[in-house]
Amino acid sequence: MKDQELNHLLDESLARLQAGETLEAVLARNPEWAADMRPILESVMAVWQTRGSDTVPVAAMVRSRERLLVEAQRRRALEPRRNPLFAWLSNFRTVTVSAVILVVVLTLGVTGLSSLNALPGDPFYPMKLAAETFTLSLPVKASVRLAWQDSYDLRRRQEVEGLIGRHSEVEVHFTGHLTKSEDGRWMVDEIPLVVTDDRIALLEKYNGRFVYVVADLLTDGQAYLEGIDTRLYEITGEVKEFDGASLRVDDVTLLVTHDTLIDMPPTVGDAVTVTSMRTGDGGLLALWIGKGPAPQSGLK
Amino acid sequence: MVYTSYPLTFEPIHPTTADNLLARAQALEPAALSQIHTEYYPAIYRYVAYRLNDEQLVEDVAGEVFLRLLDALHNRLRPVRDIRAWLFGTASHLVNDSLRNKYRKPLETLDDHESIPVGETPEHIAEFNERSAAVRVAITALTEDQQQVLTLRFAMDYSIEETAKIMGKSIGAVKTLQFRALGSLRRYLEQGAKE
Incomplete structure (x- = not known):
């Protein structure tokens, strides 16, 4: 008997069992297959019998809901306030690139080079971020966008170093490798972190990773940790190669492991979006691969 | 590799409503997150409960599923297109991790379940x-x-x-x-x- 026919017979038998027929009565309807179907249906009945209660503890549900909402509230509180111009540019980049180019060129013309040297807390700093965001939305190769992103990450760290030199107290966002020194101090590259005890377990989890950090700089040159996460890269483009262990999207190669979540197996020529993180050797590890039309911004 | 899929055509909530709900949840709107939790927590809890059979662990894992959803919505680590499929997929991964780590209590402790x-x-x-x-x-x-x-x-x-x-x-x-x-x-x- 083919699988298809067996599946059809199983469907019928399950429906009859659910309708209240006994196992013997169901098997008697197709005696020629009774020997094959009996163990299968007995397995189903065994699972049914161990289903347990449909009751969900209200207290557990309430606790879970509270944790979810408290965590959401904490994250909302940590979210950087978006500059209105930044938001405006983001919204319009899919509408017309040329219009945004005009706005950025004009705006940069007005603000001049001062914005390029601006540091967090300076009036022109949001303009600097907006210009960077704009360049990342340009239709360039994924490797170029990745290089730009790296240079902006480096710029963020240099800004923090500049602020430390000024003994500034300001919120900063930067990236780097999280490490723990022998005396137990946490650092992101050369920037020392001030960490509360409740964050230690979290930092242990991220130890050694290339991370994204939100912190408040203190006048003593340390950064009081507010939030941390793995630095993620979203890469979009066309699949050039995929052999199960590595994936090439445009001109960027990513490592694929058994932990990579794959929406649908990518094939050459597909448009894909890949969420990835840095590996220890500076490569990219694919965390999630999805098909679909590539957004205009390849790397965010 | 773990193959997952996020079908676009299946939603217990009306698609337009679901899209709107997702967008509101991505903005960490409490009412939207609360609605998702109320809608899906019972099914996720039952799913985890069947596979783990340890009341405290079940509560931990079911709760973690929704915190992971918050992560995904907020950080866009794993795009969420179908909330239910995403939640069950994540619950499955967490349960499997839990089983692999032998974190759960022995089956012999199956208690006087209701x-x-x-x-x-x-x-x-x-x-x-x-x-x-x-x-x-x-x-x-x-x-x-x-x-x-x-x-x-x-x-x-x-x-x-x-x-x-x-x-x-x-x-x-x-x-x-x-x-x-x-x-x-x-x-x-x-x-x-x-x-």
Whole structure:
């Protein structure tokens, strides 16, 4: 008997069992297959019998809901306030690139080079971020966008170093490798972190990773940790190669492991979006691969 | 690799409403997150409860599923297109991790679960516990996909179509998987009975 026919017979038998027929009565309807179907249906009945209660503890549900909402509230509180111009540019980049180019060129013309040297807390700093965001939305190769992103990450760290030199107290966002020194101090590259005890377990989890950090700089040159996460890269483009262990999207190669979540197996020529993180050797590890039309911004 | 899918056509909530809900949840709007939690927590809890059978661990894992959802919505680590499929996929991964780590308590600790019919004798209860434990042990010997399909189909009572959408597989593939899972389960049950 083919699988298809067996599946059809199983469907019928399950429906009859659910309708209240006994196992013997169901098997008697197709005696020629009774020997094959009996163990299968007995397995189903065994699972049914161990289903347990449909009751969900209200207290557990309430606790879970509270944790979810408290965590959401904490994250909302940590979210950087978006500059209105930044938001405006983001919204319009899919509408017309040329219009945004005009706005950025004009705006940069007005603000001049001062914005390029601006540091967090300076009036022109949001303009600097907006210009960077704009360049990342340009239709360039994924490797170029990745290089730009790296240079902006480096710029963020240099800004923090500049602020430390000024003994500034300001919120900063930067990236780097999280490490723990022998005396137990946490650092992101050369920037020392001030960490509360409740964050230690979290930092242990991220130890050694290339991370994204939100912190408040203190006048003593340390950064009081507010939030941390793995630095993620979203890469979009066309699949050039995929052999199960590595994936090439445009001109960027990513490592694929058994932990990579794959929406649908990518094939050459597909448009894909890949969420990835840095590996220890500076490569990219694919965390999630999805098909679909590539957004205009390849790397965010 | 773990193959997942996020079908666009299946939503317990009206698609337009679901899109709107997702957008509001991505903005961490409390009402939207609360609505998602209320809608899906019971099913996720039951799913995890069937596979782990440890009340405290079940609560931890079910709660973690929703915190992971918050992560995904907020950080866009794993795009969420179908909330239910995403939640079950994540629950499955967390349960499998938990089983792999042998984090859960031994099956022998199967306690006086509320599913035992009122009025049963101690002998019946003991027999029920023994049978339940045997089935659960046998299920854990199956492949992850097989465990997932049996749990969704026969412990959660999802239809073939719903199971296919949650698992991101075709209906035919789920039917075949289901059939093989049942066959394997039977063999493991027989093997367990002989030991």
